[in-house]
Amino acid sequence: MKLTMQVKLLPTAEQAASLLKTMEQFNAACDTLAAIAFSNKCANKVELQKIAYHGIRADFGLSAQMTVRAIAKVVEVYKRDKSIQPSFRPHGAIVYDERILSWKGSDRVSVLTVDGREIMPWVAGAYQHARLDRVRGQADLIYRDGQFFLYVTIDVGDVPPGDPTEYLGVDLGRKNIAADNDGETFSGAHIANLRNRHARLRRKLQKKGTKSAKRLLKRRRAKESRFARDVNHRISKAIVRKAKDTGRGIALEDLKGIRARTTVRRSQRRAHHSWSFHQLRAFLTYKAAMEGVPLVCVDPRNTSRECPCCGMIDKRNRPDRDTFRCIQCGHAGPADTTAAVNISRRGSRHAAERRAA
Structure with a gap:
């Protein structure tokens, strides 16, 4: 069983500016990808990557894996309704995976930005700290009310349900x-x-x-x-x-x-x-x-x-x-x-x- 855990990032002013710049570049790339997907009627990640991968990397300065994540995000949204071209907010969420985000001990996280890797502290409650070793899969970087958060997927395991009569x-x-x-x-x-x-x-x-x-x-x-x-x-x-x-x-x-x-x-x-x-x-x-x-x-x-x-x-x-x-x-x-x-x-x-x- 998987749940989502929220942790709050505490970047410096320079790191925050870098995160915002990354979000803006990432979502601008998503807008361009959405136009390409819509014009080509392409809702397949592999096919869209063949069409747009190199151009997106060159135009927006994204890393290889971040470009792949942008393509995946666009395809996921476009599949919901192929009759309209998706659009993305400049500070919309970025999906990170293990290749572009890693945890450094119990209070630091390494996040890839367009300016390179940034190691920044994070804070959370005792509940989140106790489950950090169960982090699995992707994490979403969210910008809300001037603050940055990571929404992390954790695996809490499966407990076999009982068979009560009442x-x-x-x-x-x-x-x-x-x-x-x-x-x-x-x-x-x-x-x-x-x-x-x-x-x-x-x-x-x-x-x-x-x-x-x-x-x-x-x-x-x-x-x-x-x-x-x-x-x-x-x-x-x-x-x-x-x-x-x-x-x-x-x-x-x-x-x-x-x-x-x-x-x-x-x-x-x-x-x-x-x-x-x-x-x-x-x-x-x-x-x-x-x-x-x-x-x-x-x-x-x-x-x-x-x-x-x-x-x-x-x-x-x-x-x-x-x-x-x-x-x-x-x-x-x-x-x-x-x-x-x-x-x-x-x-x-x-x-x-x-x-x-």
């Missing part, structure tokens, strides 16, 4: 980010309050329109997403830990396309479209795989309307957003927990059917 059902939502069938809920109130506060501040700064207001907007633009990402990391870690400790798998609803399937009032649109359920599911997926906890996605239809006691399905079972009360048998409880119970049972049935097959 599954921890997890209902994902906006008011409660997650709720499981044990009755534990992870409230989204703090994220909602933060997003409302940021929205008010954005409106105020955008209305003001001064240079200082624009600078403040730029500094704060990623603060909300970083906070939500941290919350999703903590929630997913807690859910996976509980499932592992109790010998259960994890069952989730398959919410793919939910924004296209559902409609909300105008006042709820911002909250609806900023709901990061896909990120939480991605975190749960890879954390569960690392711990050997199987994860299944089940059909989400009627999970919040079905009574777990008698099986009655009716929208009147939900008199309001937070309450479930069966109109047939009288079973009542928190709506999110009830939905998680149904998800748990569907996950267990899914596992039983898989074993039977």
Whole structure:
């Protein structure tokens, strides 16, 4: 199993200028390669290299391997849609491999630039340092907000998944980010309050329109997403830990396309479209795989309307957003927990059917 690890580079002013120059030359070469690929209708790396390799090296001063990486990047993008000619931002990412980037001890990295090799320090947390020996394959050099980062691929190994008979059902939502069938809920109130506060501040700064207001907007633009990402990391870690400790798998609803399937009032649109359920599911997926906890996605239809006691399905079972009360048998409880119970049972049935097959 492979994951992506972020480390921050600390180049000197001269090294930073050299990295920026390399990015600009590399992406300018990609633009030229894209024009050649588009005009020749060529989406094959070997064929494009035969056509353009020597000209790109001569015109842009790239090394042999960096030219090869530029060709690979262009072909990868062009293959997605051959009806348009790709274009590349001047400071777009550069893909490095082992031939043009190497790690020097625990705090230095050697990076190839158009001005030659540059050895520069990097910093990261204890998590990244502990996994440096697992670096595999390529690394992407990213320039963001005046800083340079390396996104490195690491191999964390494969943990054989277990074969549990029971599954921890997890209902994902906006008011409660997650709720499981044990009755534990992870409230989204703090994220909602933060997003409302940021929205008010954005409106105020955008209305003001001064240079200082624009600078403040730029500094704060990623603060909300970083906070939500941290919350999703903590929630997913807690859910996976509980499932592992109790010998259960994890069952989730398959919410793919939910924004296209559902409609909300105008006042709820911002909250609806900023709901990061896909990120939480991605975190749960890879954390569960690392711990050997199987994860299944089940059909989400009627999970919040079905009574777990008698099986009655009716929208009147939900008199309001937070309450479930069966109109047939009288079973009542928190709506999110009830939905998680149904998800748990569907996950267990899914596992039983898989074993039977």
